[in-house]
Amino acid sequence: MVEKEMILVTGGAGYIGAVLVKKLVEAGEKVRVLDKLYFGDEALIDIKPKIELIKADVREFKPEYLDGVKAVIHLGSLSNDPTAEFDPRANHEINFEGTMRVAEACVKRKVKRMTFASSCAIYGFHLDGIADENFPTNPQSEYAQSKLDAEKGLLSLVGPDFCPVILRQATVFGFSPRMRWDLVINTMTKDAFSKGKIFIYGDGQYWRPLVHVGDVAEAHVKVIRASGDQVKGKIFNLVHKNFLIKDLAYSVKDALKDEQKVEVEILPGVVENRSYRVAGDKIKKAIGWEPGFTEGEGAKEIIKVLKSGKYTDFDNPIYYNIKWMKMLVEKGQAF
Numbered sequence: 183m184v185e186k187e188m189i190l191v192t193g194g195a196g197y198i199g200a201v202l203v204k205k206l207v208e209a210g211e212k213v214r215v216l217d218k219l220y221f222g223d224e225a226l227i228d229i230k231p232k233i234e235l236i237k238a239d240v241r242e243f244k245p246e247y248l249d250g251v252k253a254v255i256h257l258g259s260l261s262n263d264p265t266a267e268f269d270p271r272a273n274h275e276i277n278f279e280g281t282m283r284v285a286e287a288c289v290k291r292k293v294k295r296m297t298f299a300s301s302c303a304i305y306g307f308h309l310d311g312i313a314d315e316n317f318p319t320n321p322q323s324e325y326a327q328s329k330l331d332a333e334k335g336l337l338s339l340v341g342p343d344f345c346p347v348i349l350r351q352a353t354v355f356g357f358s359p360r361m362r363w364d365l366v367i368n369t370m371t372k373d374a375f376s377k378g379k380i381f382i383y384g385d386g387q388y389w390r391p392l393v394h395v396g397d398v399a400e401a402h403v404k405v406i407r408a409s410g411d412q413v414k415g416k417i418f419n420l421v422h423k424n425f426l427i428k429d430l431a432y433s434v435k436d437a438l439k440d441e442q443k444v445e446v447e448i449l450p451g452v453v454e455n456r457s458y459r460v461a462g463d464k465i466k467k468a469i470g471w472e473p474g475f476t477e478g479e480g481a482k483e484i485i486k487v488l489k490s491g492k493y494t495d496f497d498n499p500i501y502y503n504i505k506w507m508k509m510l511v512e513k514g515q516a517f
């Protein structure tokens with residue numbers, strides 16, 4: 183019998199994946215990445231000789247991809263509201279059906295542990311309270327709905343040989359070699375660097391929970407290593423802190439005060455249909471995961487990279503998921 187020693191990371195060439203896969207390799211894990219490579223594999227260039235890379239689609243996931251695999255970290259999906267709205271059918275097929283296909287292969291091949299990158303976006307909109315994992319969900323988008331559908335699908339498969347764990351990630355920030363400038367702190371930091379300004383659209387009076395990319399990676403690793411009774415079939419929020427967007431802008435400005443002069447500018451904008459605060463205590467109690475990075479530290483690490491002259495081609499659509507996916511569709515290369 184083949185020894186099960188690998189960790190399979192779907193979406194491992196993405197923003198979170200690139201940080202997570204590097205972390206796993208540095209920890210001595212054997213890693214197989216399965217990714218459609220919509221954004222290429224550049225982000226994995228330094229560690230490519232140390233990993234197995236399969237260019238494939240989760241919609242056509244084959245049980246053979248699990249040969250020798252002890253656990254799956256499932257990140258591969260369309261990963262924001264605009265891309266999901268752009269092609270709701272592809273979103274449903276990838277984010278829900280693709281997830282189920284991976285999970286059913288795990289059940290078949292007795293790969294017990296699977297983490298799922300869900301999103302706090304499923305809490306959608308609520309005026310009062312701080313959402314713990316039992317809080318009513320209120321998805322406001324195709325994207326959030328597909329994540330919720332996938333959660334329910336995964337939890338319906340919990341059994342003696344299958345231990346899925348749902349990680350509801352807050353909006354992520356921080357540097358990754360597959361950089362995204364379409365995530366709120368990253369956008370603010372990029373604009374602070376390139377324009378000396380942080381822009382707030384509308385009144386900025388809506389809540390967002392935030393979490394650092396390295397902390398998200400750490401959470402997946404910790405969950406993979408936890409004992410079954412600590413995590414099996416459980417849902418965990420991953421959050422550093424909840425912010426009103428306006429306050430976040432001033433916090434990022436403040437963090438960068440020694441780096442450069444930054445102004446906050448308020449511009450007219452659409453009314454946000456998402457506003458939610460979440461609680462993150464459950465995962466701390468269960469497995470001791472705690473966020474290690476603040477929003478300011480995330481912004482500073484990004485500025486450091488930008489000052490080195492890297493990732494400064496801000497007009498390149500590859501940094502903005504919706505622009506990039508639209509371009510791929512025009513070229514007939516997606517979805």
Ligand SMILES: NC(=O)c1ccc[n+]([C@@H]2O[C@H](COP(=O)([O-])OP(=O)(O)OC[C@H]3O[C@@H](n4cnc5c(N)ncnc54)[C@H](O)[C@@H]3O)[C@@H](O)[C@H]2O)c1
Binds near residue numbers: 257503
């Ligand atoms: N970044 C965030 O703020 C955030 C917050 C909550 C949840 N998430 C979730 O975390 C996961 C990773 O997000 P990210 O920010 O790294 O996104 P990303 O877009 O940078 O990466 C997603 C990766 O998945 C791959 N992928 C997409 N469709 C695929 C398919 N059909 N088959 C195989 N691979 C496919 C892409 O090529 C890409 O490499 C996603 O599931 C996303 O929904 C992200």
